[in-house]
Amino acid sequence: MGFEFKKMESTENKNQKDFNLDADIEKIKCLIIGSGPAGYTAAIYASRANLSPVIYQGLEPGGQLTTTTEVDNFPGYPEGVTGPVMMEDLKAQAERFGADSRWGIVSSVDLSKRPFKVVVDSKKQIEAESIIISTGATAKYLGLDSEEKYKGAGVSACATCDGFFYKGKNVAVVGGGDTAAEEATYLAGLCKQVYLIIRKNYMRASKAMVERVEKTENITVLYEHTTKEITGSNVVEGATLDYKGEEVKIEIDGFFVAIGHTPQSGLFKEWINIDNEGYIQTISGTSKTNIEGVFAAGDVIDKDYKQAITAAGSGCKAAIDTEKFLAEQK
Numbered sequence: 375m376g377f378e379f380k381k382m383e384s385t386e387n388k389n390q391k392d393f394n395l396d397a398d399i400e401k402i403k404c405l406i407i408g409s410g411p412a413g414y415t416a417a418i419y420a421s422r423a424n425l426s427p428v429i430y431q432g433l434e435p436g437g438q439l440t441t442t443t444e445v446d447n448f449p450g451y452p453e454g455v456t457g458p459v460m461m462e463d464l465k466a467q468a469e470r471f472g473a474d475s476r477w478g479i480v481s482s483v484d485l486s487k488r489p490f491k492v493v494v495d496s497k498k499q500i501e502a503e504s505i506i507i508s509t510g511a512t513a514k515y516l517g518l519d520s521e522e523k524y525k526g527a528g529v530s531a532c533a534t535c536d537g538f539f540y541k542g543k544n545v546a547v548v549g550g551g552d553t554a555a556e557e558a559t560y561l562a563g564l565c566k567q568v569y570l571i572i573r574k575n576y577m578r579a580s581k582a583m584v585e586r587v588e589k590t591e592n593i594t595v596l597y598e599h600t601t602k603e604i605t606g607s608n609v610v611e612g613a614t615l616d617y618k619g620e621e622v623k624i625e626i627d628g629f630f631v632a633i634g635h636t637p638q639s640g641l642f643k644e645w646i647n648i649d650n651e652g653y654i655q656t657i658s659g660t661s662k663t664n665i666e667g668v669f670a671a672g673d674v675i676d677k678d679y680k681q682a683i684t685a686a687g688s689g690c691k692a693a694i695d696t697e698k699f700l701a702e703q704k
């Protein structure tokens with residue numbers, strides 16, 4: 375027996391394939407999509423509430439934190455912890471109470487009625503009584519051909535992951551927000567020279583971060599500069615910038631992009647209310663979406679805070695909301 379799926383923009387072809395599948399359908403009480411701090415915290419609460427949650431880990435098991443090094447601001451770790459270790463801890467804690475954590479990528483969903491129909495890896499079919507969306511966000515890039523060319527060869531979107539490779543070298547960071555400011559100061563501690571490329575004549579980052587950047591001697595802030603091209607032979611060796619129509623060349627070994635994130639909401643946009651930046655909209659003060667029984671948590675709903683602890687908190691809310699919802703159905 376196959377599911378009938380509505381047409382979805384990004385997964386249209388996959389959905390067509392999924393439609394023709396004939397497979398056993400697994401019934402799940404509480405399905406959690408995405409495995410960052412929000413997903414695993416939801417899994418901890420849902421498993422303790424006997425909801426037998428199943429968590430599909432997605433493309434990046436453990437979420438964005440697995441690409442960071444030290445996490446010093448998550449309560450309960452006085453000496454700090456690395457991102458990957460923290461995510462293993464959260465996973466182990468969820469599994470201790472019976473959460474079923476699985477490899478797999480949700481390829482399509484049909485939220486038109488309950489139970490919700492979900493297909494994993496274009497083959498496994500699920501009927502879920504409730505869903506918690508905790509799919510997170512991914513880093514944005516500038517969209518230059520040269521940026522694509524040097525990804526993994528000098529272009530990165532994570533200073534804490536890759537900064538170590540540029541010890542004693544010159545690097546550039548693009549962006550004027552808190553992430554760029556943080557990455558620039560982090561890199562300044564490792565590198566000889568950091569160029570911070572900002573397209574406006576001011577930084578959007580918080581006052582404290584701007585001050586920190588400006589006080590750091592080996593950071594050169596290049597206001598009103600944009601990147602035309604990243605240059606090099608096989609690896610990054612420089613960049614050509616534009617300053618009010620004038621060409622500016624810098625010599626660098628690493629090029630870090632820190633211009634924000636894109637929420638991973640595309641799979642749900644046919645059913646779920648999403649704002650113009652792609653964030654899932656929840657009913658104020660709750661994790662409830664416009665579809666009863668579908669809840670959302672973490673960076674996919676959060677355009678402001680984007681912290682592991684805020685994601686974890688919203689995952690907790692989503693599990694509690696799910697528990698109440700399922701209890702009301704009985």
Ligand code: NDP
Pocket residue numbers: 516548549550551552553554556572573574577578632633634635677678679680
């Ligand atoms: P932001 O959206 O705040 O900033 C993005 C920056 O990138 C802006 O300066 C923007 O420029 C610039 N930008 C965007 N697109 C381009 C482009 N194509 N070319 C050049 N520049 C571009 O993202 P962040 O990731 O910095 O921060 C997201 C949120 O997370 C914020 O609310 C921030 O405060 C928070 N955060 C908090 C931290 C903390 O508290 N420790 C740490 C990191 C983030 P423009 O200003 O011109 O639009």
